[in-house]
Amino acid sequence: MTLDTVLARIDETLPEAVDRLLELLRIPSVSTDPAFAEACGEAADWLVEDLRDLGFDASVRPTPGHPMVVARAKGPGKHILFYGHYDVQPVDPLNLWDRDPFDPELQDTPRGRVIRGRGASDDKGQLMTFLEACRAWKAVHGNLPGNLTIFLEGEEESGSPSLVPFMEENAAELRADLALICDTGLFAGKPAIVTMLRGLAGDEVTITGPSKDLHSGMYGGLAMNPLRLLTRILGGMFDDQGRVTIPGFYDDVRELPDEIRAQWQGLGFDHAGFLGEVGLSLPAGEQDRTPLEMLWSRPTAEINGMWGGYQGAGSKTVIPSKAFAKLTFRLVPGMDPDKVQTLFRDWVRAQVPADCTVSFTPKAGAPASEMAVGDPAFEAARLALSEEWGQPAAFVGCGGSIPIAGHFKTVLGMDAMLIGFGRDDDQIHSPNEKYDLECFHKGIRSWARVLDRIAG
Ligand SMILES: [Zn+2]
Numbered sequence: 114m115t116l117d118t119v120l121a122r123i124d125e126t127l128p129e130a131v132d133r134l135l136e137l138l139r140i141p142s143v144s145t146d147p148a149f150a151e152a153c154g155e156a157a158d159w160l161v162e163d164l165r166d167l168g169f170d171a172s173v174r175p176t177p178g179h180p181m182v183v184a185r186a187k188g189p190g191k192h193i194l195f196y197g198h199y200d201v202q203p204v205d206p207l208n209l210w211d212r213d214p215f216d217p218e219l220q221d222t223p224r225g226r227v228i229r230g231r232g233a234s235d236d237k238g239q240l241m242t243f244l245e246a247c248r249a250w251k252a253v254h255g256n257l258p259g260n261l262t263i264f265l266e267g268e269e270e271s272g273s274p275s276l277v278p279f280m281e282e283n284a285a286e287l288r289a290d291l292a293l294i295c296d297t298g299l300f301a302g303k304p305a306i307v308t309m310l311r312g313l314a315g316d317e318v319t320i321t322g323p324s325k326d327l328h329s330g331m332y333g334g335l336a337m338n339p340l341r342l343l344t345r346i347l348g349g350m351f352d353d354q355g356r357v358t359i360p361g362f363y364d365d366v367r368e369l370p371d372e373i374r375a376q377w378q379g380l381g382f383d384h385a386g387f388l389g390e391v392g393l394s395l396p397a398g399e400q401d402r403t404p405l406e407m408l409w410s411r412p413t414a415e416i417n418g419m420w421g422g423y424q425g426a427g428s429k430t431v432i433p434s435k436a437f438a439k440l441t442f443r444l445v446p447g448m449d450p451d452k453v454q455t456l457f458r459d460w461v462r463a464q465v466p467a468d469c470t471v472s473f474t475p476k477a478g479a480p481a482s483e484m485a486v487g488d489p490a491f492e493a494a495r496l497a498l499s500e501e502w503g504q505p506a507a508f509v510g511c512g513g514s515i516p517i518a519g520h521f522k523t524v525l526g527m528d529a530m531l532i533g534f535g536r537d538d539d540q541i542h543s544p545n546e547k548y549d550l551e552c553f554h555k556g557i558r559s560w561a562r563v564l565d566r567i568a569g
Pocket of ligand 1: 296
């Protein structure tokens with residue numbers, strides 16, 4: 114069977130694959146620091162050369178910032194775009210590294226062999242898993258798998274300023290049937306495909322009571338204190354079961370399909386350990402939901418900051434004129450950020466007495482994204498990952514946002530499969546970043562299996 118031959122080839126040539134990764138890791142492509150701009154260009158050139166060796170039609174594409182790398186290999190079947198980023202985070206504080214961050218090496222540790230160096234996991238090691246899978250495939254089949262575009266960015270760690278304009282200008286070229294993004298991790302050591310990302314809405318509230326700060330002896334009891342009003346309103350935003358009380362808040366929330374709920378149960382999420390790391394122990398969301406539902410598939414209301422009145426040393430007997438709060442809401446598929454904001458505002462306004470006023474400062478929001486897991490490619494990839502890792506892979510959620518996935522959807526109209534092999538202890542963005550050799554190796558094998566099922 115040819116897949117077995119490709120997998121065997123990956124196993125045999127792993128040392129060379131590691132050497133290539135080490136070479137890429139030696140290029141200090143820190144995108145945020147202008148002192149490393151040349152190195153970013155060098156990393157892009159290195160990748161283009163490697164992609165050309167593999168038989169891709171590859172080029173460095175200038176942007177106002179660091180260049181993009183775009184590579185194309187036409188073939189039969191579904192057009193698949195692979196995304197990764199070649200830039201890395203700064204290395205400070207340097208004294209906490211046990212070696213030069215840009216002099217990477219293979220190290221033996223009590224938890225196995227690791228590739229140590231800046232970018233080993235985020236994201237050079239991860240992006241090379243895909244290129245190495247293509248390399249082994251080509252060696253066995255004589256051609257690249259399917260119908261591929263490789264799209265590598267050099268500004269991911271510095272806010273991706275050129276990304277959306279570049280996508281818009283090159284939409285016809287970049288639009289594919291499906292995107293693969295390799296910049297995430299395993300979930301509790303298990304393979305996972307991120308298919309749900311929560312969205313965001315936000316607002317800032319200002320409640321004004323008296324026209325100026327007042328003496329609490331002269332006015333207290335008769336004059337309304339806007340902090341009292343604000344705390345009463347926001348204190349009523351949750352019931353004792355952890356549910357948000359804003360009328361209509363849950364109207365558009367869709368229930369999690371039973372099949373996905375079952376997959377999540379199989380993940381064995383250790384919520385006590387997860388909360389324990391931050392000094393907590395009790396799930397604070399809707400009490401009739403599992404901890405993973407609270408994190409991934411249920412919306413939240415969060416008070417991010419509240420202030421007003423006297424906050425200096427000592428005390429001051431004041432009734433302040435104004436009270437403030439900043440809030441954000443994490444949204445799930447089906448919810449509209451503008452509608453959530455309107456529901457919140459109407460609910461606040463209805464509670465403000467006639468002699469006080471409330472005003473709002475809007476914050477930009479974004480809807481949640483949900484991939485079309487009905488596309489057979491998702492199930493195919495899930496099975497491929499389950500085979501490689503010897504345990505069932507799951508379609509998982511992500512409580513935060515991963516902007517690139519949203520951009521693929523909104524700018525190019527395509528769904529993305531987020532598949533990555535990082536581990537929680539990879540120390541990405543921190544000193545002594547590493548990528549487990551096992552993750553690199555099995556990552557390459559995983560892509561070979563995924564491509565075998567979905568390409569061409
Ligand atoms: Zn990354």
